[in-house]
Amino acid sequence: MAKKIIIVGAVALGPKVASRLRRLDPDCEIIMIDRDSLISYGGCGIPYYIGGDIGEIEELYSTTAHHVRDPEFFRTVKGVEVITRVEAIGIDRRKKQLKVRHLDDGTESEMAYDKLVIGTGGTPFTPPIPGADLPGVYPVSNLHHAQAIKELISKGAVGNAVVIGAGAIGVEMAEALTDLWGVQTTLVEMAPHVLPVAIGPNIALIVEKELEKSGVDVKIGAQVTKIIGDAESGVTGVEVSGEVIECDLVIMAVGVRPNTGFAAEAGLAVGRGGSLIVDKNLRTTDPDIYAGGDCIEIRNLVSGEQLPMALGSLANRQGRIIATNIFGKNAQFDGTVGTFCIKVFGMGVATAGLTIHQAKAAGFDPVHSLVAQFDRAHFYPNSKFLFVQLIADRATRRVLGVEAVGEQIDSVKARVDAVVPLLHKGMNVDEVCTLEVGYAPPFSSAMDVINNAGNTLDNILDGRNIPMDWPEFSDLFEKGQITVVDLREAVEAQPFIDQYGAERWIHIPQPELRERCNELPKDKDLCLFCGTGARSFECQIILNQNGFTRVKNLQGGYAIIRVTDPDFIPQGG
Amino acid sequence: MAKKIIIVGAVALGPKVASRLRRLDPDCEIIMIDRDSLISYGGCGIPYYIGGDIGEIEELYSTTAHHVRDPEFFRTVKGVEVITRVEAIGIDRRKKQLKVRHLDDGTESEMAYDKLVIGTGGTPFTPPIPGADLPGVYPVSNLHHAQAIKELISKGAVGNAVVIGAGAIGVEMAEALTDLWGVQTTLVEMAPHVLPVAIGPNIALIVEKELEKSGVDVKIGAQVTKIIGDAESGVTGVEVSGEVIECDLVIMAVGVRPNTGFAAEAGLAVGRGGSLIVDKNLRTTDPDIYAGGDCIEIRNLVSGEQLPMALGSLANRQGRIIATNIFGKNAQFDGTVGTFCIKVFGMGVATAGLTIHQAKAAGFDPVHSLVAQFDRAHFYPNSKFLFVQLIADRATRRVLGVEAVGEQIDSVKARVDAVVPLLHKGMNVDEVCTLEVGYAPPFSSAMDVINNAGNTLDNILDGRNIPMDWPEFSDLFEKGQITVVDLREAVEAQPFIDQYGAERWIHIPQPELRERCNELPKDKDLCLFCGTGARSFECQIILNQNGFTRVKNLQGGYAIIRVTDPDFIPQGG
Incomplete structure (x- = not known):
């Protein structure tokens, strides 16, 4: 008799498992269930639908060839049976039966399986804030939320919005609301900077400035204590660290919780956050049950930690692996280095590995370089600055993380993607110095910014380069604890000298330094600029x-001041 | 006494060795010589100067901060002495003396060294064609050629040009001449396709179509037998495979020969093409003499062959390594996988590893996939098709090469750069399937095109996917040896049915195939479309x-027909 495969969850992982498995095996029975009526959609596209980049919501669940990915599509094209509006509520592992509830009529039934696949994703977390359940407070996790929010905005009902949480979805939603609809948006984050899981404060400063420049009011280190309004007229404001921000819409983007209750109750092992624990074959602690996507923990290959990583790209790759394994071959998923990218208005941000903060928490002694360089040959038109921060462990010189930001978004992501494959294996700084990325003037410099991030970090680790970051510079300069030596041309330095005085802002053009260095005080802390x-x-x-x-x-x-603190730069400077 | 380092050649490698070495060692004496008066320039920028993307030639030898990189700059800023118009003519290795000729007065002298660095690059090769020495025939290898060519064009003296050689420089020059100046340009290549060293015929077809669409007349598999003209009026035409192409300018871009005569005469080992042989520390067969850049052979890490690889990016990375080693540390250059990229009008091309042809020559049994996919999420605006060809060895599944082409040039290069680091180490196809490149809709698809190139190749290697390339399809279809089954929508298929007939061009939309497959003939060779x-x-x-x-x-x-043979597509198709 043909094997029977039941797949729970039909958004990202499930459809990939089903489609691939059918290609591998013409005979097995494949049934995919989902509690929603809409399936197989690009959830990551929701902010772009709300922001108007995507005109019709159908585009999010259509193929490249404009087929709507509904149960009929899966039946005819993929040879897979899909049942929607059905929720998994339990597993009888001994009998190999999945218990389900039919949401339209409330009935329950059992479905026998030979292999079960759990790809149930997560549900937005609602923090225990008073008013979090008021009308006008929306999570952004499925197409129904997306439609509701867009309807509200497009009928002009939203003048002000508060987005709670400045992770990827929060930042993307802030952009969507501001960019197309001109909604006055406040982005509130509890952590000391935006995108706190993905990047460190150096790069976050640039992102925050870009958000503010684009009209988003960014509140970091800010605690939401209350959502104000009533059940009838809905939300009217948000109380943030004592201050009330008036608004007609609240987007709740503080994270998700894995939908694994029924699986955990059946005795499958879960981690601290409730995510399913799987082995390298993506098998749960029951050998007949696989799991993948947003509802599992995966290994961070840099820190060694087991963590969920909610990305459609990982879900798809895992889906392929699960299908291969169900078919009886051996495919493995080793883990992640947390590669991540996001567009923030006119900036692209990309990152992989650990932030400085995460590296410390994982027991490393992180040292970092921060390089500003043109993304193509400096003499080539349309060259734009790109900022790359590279992080390594002091003693071992092992690379721990890389973060990049800049205006040409593909070229930002490219630099991080070029480090990722070796980060997976474990790499040292020297390997970044010699990374053989492609070169031609329209694409990059002969010594690319990613190589220079390695070269600079190599020099820092060797003690040759003794750098200071902008926040420290700003702080020490304000306190009068450092004297700046400006090495640029007179015309560039003059506005700074006028503003800050020739005592605090000494000017020696670089070509004259070898001759004139004795003019500088040896008994003061100097910072070269x-x-x-x-x-x-x-x-x-x-x-x-x-x-x-x-x-x-x-x-x-x-270059870094210009994008983090333009107010520091005097007029004409 | 301070060590004395002499560096021969001051274009790319030399300046990097000198600058880094000075940073490592304040005391050693560093002298850099060059036979030219212009030094430390971005030679790769020459086509962009000629084509007008770069306004002034000085930009090619200025720093990001607009300092001209002349001997004065090296003296004051870098602490390095530079002597120009001096040519190395011999080495007395026993006495550790370099013999030089002063080009301005013809005198000769000796310069003692402790360590010698050879970074003399190459000289354009002039093939033994009658007329190759006529006025109006130019190589493109230094700024003097660049200035002469630009002067000629900008005074309107060039109506027609022939570029001989469709390697990188030839293609870039064809674009430069056509794009800004409207010069009617013919690009002549002896090999069966353009960029014959970098890419295979599948991707080359796309590049050739782009060149033709942009006004370049491309002649492949074509032999230049004679350059016509006389010493007085200069070149008037080029005889190509019997036909005469009239022209006022010939660009000779058929390759370079390493400038290593003086070094070979001194007994340093050279390879077949005359390039210096170096070890991983970039030391020649004399332990006190280092060499790098275009005048050495390096190891191709995929094929194992030793070959020159003339790229400013490699020269810079090698320069840094040589400086480190002269300073007494141990830095290594393992070799190259031949990462290469080029902009061709509106297309970006990137590649690494071996072409199918090179893979066969190196003893592999290459199998390839060719994937067409949007470079960002298909529902995201501004998504463009990207074509990726991935090549692996049949038996071992080892990845041998990757080629990509598409309109958004950064995103093309990014896909190749993401494969390069593991290609250096040796990787198999599975590692491409799971490559953790960043994902968000504005950047890529959840299953990125590079992953899908891996997935597809995996399916081909497993015998599940039995593909055909366009040239074979075109040939067999024309001969009536295949019947096409078009799986697209009726509106898409109809023009093809009208054009080619319903017998040869069968239409069954994909969703109906499972039900209707018995309508298809089992005794004919079918190609699905x-x-x-x-x-x-x-x-x-x-x-x-x-x-x-x-x-x-x-x-x-x-997608592939559209960019390689649009004439095949009927009107309305």
Whole structure:
């Protein structure tokens, strides 16, 4: 008799398992169930539908060839039976039966399986804030929410919105609301910076500035204490760290909880957060039950931690692996390095591995470089600055993470993707220095920014490059604890000298430094300053070679100030 | 006494060695010589200067901060002495003396060294064609050529040009001449397709079509037998495979020869083509002499062959390694996988590893996939098709090469760069399937095109996917040896049926195939056809599962025809 495969959840992982399995095996019976009526959709596209980049919601559940991915499509095209509006409520593992509830009539029944696949994803978490259940408070996790929010906005009912949570969905939603609809949006984040899981404070500063420049009011380190309104007229405001922000719409984007209750009750092992524990074959603790996507824990290959990682891309890759294994072959999913990317208005952000904060928490001693460089040859038109932060462990020089941000979004992501494959294997900084990324002037510099991020970190680890980050520079300069040496041309330095005084802002153009270094005080803490940090590093070495011991240089130089704190730059500077 | 380092050649490798070495060691004496008066320039930028993307030639030898990189710059900023117009003519290795000729007065002298670095690059090769020395025939290898060519064009003296050689420089020059200046340009290549070293015929077809669409006359498999003209009026035409092409300018871009005569005469080992042989520390067969850049052979890590690879990016990375080693540390250069990228009008091309042809020559049994897919989520605006060809060895499933082409040039290069790091180590197809490239709808699909190139190749290697390439399809269809089954919608298929007849061009929409497959002949060779090759693969499996054995599917589908042979597509199709 043909094997019977039941797949619970029909959004990302499930359809991939079903489609691939049918291609591998013409005979097995494949049934996919979902509690929703809409299935197999690109949930990650929801902010772009709300923001108007995508015109019709059908596009999110249609194929490239414009077939709607509904049960009929799965039956005829994929050879897979789909039953919607059915929820899994239990598993009798001994009898190999899935218990389900039919949501339209409330009846319950059993479905026998030979192999069961759980791809039930997660449900948005509603924090225990008073008013979180008021009308006008929406999560963003399925197409019904998407439609409801878009309807509300498009009929002009929303003047002000508050987005709670500045993770990927929160940031994307803030952009969607502001960009097309001109909704006055406040983005509230409890952590000290936006995208707190993905990036560290250096890159986050750039993202926050981009959000603010684009009209989003960003509140970081801010606690939502109450959502104000009543059941009749809905939400009217949000109380954030004591202050009330008036609004007509609240987007709740503080994370998801895995839909694994029925599986855990059946005795399958789950981790701390309730995500299913699986082996490398993506098998749960029951050998006849596989799981993947947003409802499992996977191994972070840099930290060794087991964590959920909710990304459609991982769900798809895992789906393929599960199908292969059900078919009887051996395919493995080793884990993730957390590759992540996001567009934030005119900026692309990409990252992989650990942030400095996460690296410390995992027991490493992280050291980082921050490089500002043109994304193509500096003489080529349309070159734009790209910022890359590379993080390594001090003792072992093992690369722990990479973060990048810049205006040309594909070129930002490219730099991170080029590090990811070796990050999977474990790599050291030298391997970033010699990474053989493609070169031609329309694409990159001869020494690409990613190589230079490695070179710079190599110099830092060797103690040759003694850098300072912008937040520290800003703080020390304000306190009068550092003297700046500006190595740029006179015309560039003059506005700064006028603004901050020639005592605090000394100017020696780079070509004159070797001759004039004795003009500088050896008994003060100096911070060298140039356009990007390249010349200031070179000059720091010249000063060191001339007996100066209290010299650092500002990583990213003028380029980083321009995108994080333009107010620091005097008029004309 | 301070160590004395002499560096021969001051274009790419030399300046990097000098600058880094000075940062490592404040005391050593560093002298860099060059036979040219212009140094430290971005030679790869020359076509963009000629084509007008770069306004002034000075930009090619200026820093990001607009400092001209001349001997004065190297003295003051880098602490390096540069002597120009001096040519190396011999090495007395026993005495550790470099013999040089001063080009301005013809005198000769000796320069003692502790360590010598050879970064002399290459000289354009002039093939033994009658007329190759006529006025109006130019190589493109230094700024003097660049200036001469640009002067000629900008005064309107060039109506027609012939570019001999369709490698990177030839293709870039053809674009430069056509794009800005409207020069009627013919690009002549002896090999059966353009960019013959970098890519195979499948991707080359797309590049050739792009060149032709943009106004370049492409002649492949064509032999230049004579350059016509006289010493007084210069070149007037080129005889190509019997035909005369009239022209006022000939660009000779058939390759370079390494400038290593003086080094070979001194007994340093060179390879077949005259390139210096170096070890992993980039040391020649004399332990006190290092070499790098275009004048050395490096190991191709896929084929194991030793070959020169003339790229400014490699020269820069090698320069850094040489400096580190001269300083007494141990840095290594393992070799290359030949990562390469080029912009061709509106297309970006990127590649790494071996072409199918090179893989066969190296003793592999190459199998390839060719995938057409949108570069971002298909529902996201501004998604463009990207074509990726992945090549692996049949028996071992080891990845041998990857080629990509598409309109959004950064996103093309990104896919290749993401494969390169593991290609360096040796990787198999499964690792491409699970490559963890970043995902968000504005950047990529959940299952990225590079993953799908892996998935498809995995299916081909397993014998599940039995593909056909466009050239074979075109040939067999013309001969009446295959019957096409078009799986697209009626409105898409109809123009093809009208054009080619319902016998040769059968139409069954994909959703109806499972029900209607018995309408198809089992005794004919069928080739399934869809938009990209994804549905035709899926349907090929359905037919196989229903007893059809003579079924293939067209890789790349309609998408590949559109960019390689639009004439095949009927009006309205």
